Amino acid sequence: MRITHHPILGEPKKGKKVIFNFNGKNVEGYEGEPIAVALMNAGVWVHRYTKKKHDPRGLFCAIGRCTDCVMVVDGNINTRTCITPLTEGMDVWQQDGLQSVNQ
Numbered sequence: 001m002r003i004t005h006h007p008i009l010g011e012p013k014k015g016k017k018v019i020f021n022f023n024g025k026n027v028e029g030y031e032g033e034p035i036a037v038a039l040m041n042a043g044v045w046v047h048r049y050t051k052k053k054h055d056p057r058g059l060f061c062a063i064g065r066c067t068d069c070v071m072v073v074d075g076n077i078n079t080r081t082c083i084t085p086l087t088e089g090m091d092v093w094q095q096d097g098l099q100s101v102n103q
């Protein structure tokens, strides 16, 4: 799912490969890329569930405006994963309403 070459932008700059936690499982990504990109590459499309109807939501605007990609990151709810850079060992959980699916 990663773009390895872009006709205008060229080769993407990759950070070092890192491991982070997604819903209790180890997932690989590249340091500095948005968390949502690492999750998309791992086949994860659902980032949160809505509070009232529990409808799934995922990456939509990808520029930090819509809040569909919010997740619980290192214990912080409502973290916009499309604009939050990935670091080694991050603890990322799907969000259900205003809490982690872990709770």
Ligand code: FES
Binding pocket: 058, 059, 060, 061, 062, 063, 064, 065, 066, 067, 068, 069, 070, 080, 081, 082, 083
């Ligand atoms: S996808 Fe819209 S804020 Fe992240």
